[in-house]
Amino acid sequence: MDRKKNISMAVIKRLPKYHRYLMELLKNDVDRISSKELSEKIGFTASQIRQDLNCFGDFGQQGYGYNVKELYNQISAILGLQKDYNYVIIGAGNLGQALANYTRFDKLGFNLKGIFDANPKLVGIRIRDIEIADIDEMENFLKSNPVDIGMLCVPQTSAQKVCDILVNGGVKGIWNFAPIDLTAPEDVIIENVHLSESLLTLVYLLNEGK
Numbered sequence: 001m002d003r004k005k006n007i008s009m010a011v012i013k014r015l016p017k018y019h020r021y022l023m024e025l026l027k028n029d030v031d032r033i034s035s036k037e038l039s040e041k042i043g044f045t046a047s048q049i050r051q052d053l054n055c056f057g058d059f060g061q062q063g064y065g066y067n068v069k070e071l072y073n074q075i076s077a078i079l080g081l082q083k084d085y086n087y088v089i090i091g092a093g094n095l096g097q098a099l100a101n102y103t104r105f106d107k108l109g110f111n112l113k114g115i116f117d118a119n120p121k122l123v124g125i126r127i128r129d130i131e132i133a134d135i136d137e138m139e140n141f142l143k144s145n146p147v148d149i150g151m152l153c154v155p156q157t158s159a160q161k162v163c164d165i166l167v168n169g170g171v172k173g174i175w176n177f178a179p180i181d182l183t184a185p186e187d188v189i190i191e192n193v194h195l196s197e198s199l200l201t202l203v204y205l206l207n208e209g210k
């Protein structure tokens, strides 16, 4: 797959939704789908879908629509899901444990390799066959275990320090849940997650027009 540069962030943010809907279609044994049907399901206009997919190549055929399996494979490849990713979780509190127990990431090709925390009461506890390790061990762990992604679930006050350890250990992707803008070299990708932003959007819409 020839991945083009300068794809807009808006298109990139829509790709996971295509991926999710196509996976559902595959599960339901749907072989092919017209752009109109796909647009009705997914909630984007047919022309939006065509425009999005055109950024990456020639998809679909006039009068045939899309071959679901083919499109699913292509979108997976565009997203980079043709390979597996190793990840660690840092902070095994409420959120970290919830993420560690979420097995759907495995199905997408994400392998949980380690869980780290600073609380001695948590160290040694097993979650899904992985023992929570002391954060002080993470530096060494990263030297001998290739890790692609760190899921950062520590309090705001510790987040930058933990981020630095990950970066020094060669981790290039950080999924940051702590409410802080982290500083990292340009080649490290940080994706911030703020559930409260989504909640506030919901509240705005609840009150819209009142």
Ligand code: NAI
Binding pocket: 090, 091, 092, 093, 094, 095, 096, 116, 117, 118, 119, 122, 135, 152, 153, 154, 155, 156, 158, 161, 162, 176, 177, 178, 179, 193, 194, 195, 196
């Ligand atoms: P928690 O207090 O239950 O867990 C935090 C864990 O981090 C604790 O187990 C603590 O021992 C550990 N920790 C503290 N310093 C550490 C360090 N230097 N190294 C390794 N581990 C360390 O907190 P909770 O509820 O799980 O939240 C975790 C983080 O996620 C917080 O920053 C919170 O604000 C954030 N959060 C973000 C959400 C979002 O939507 N982005 C939603 C919920 C929480």
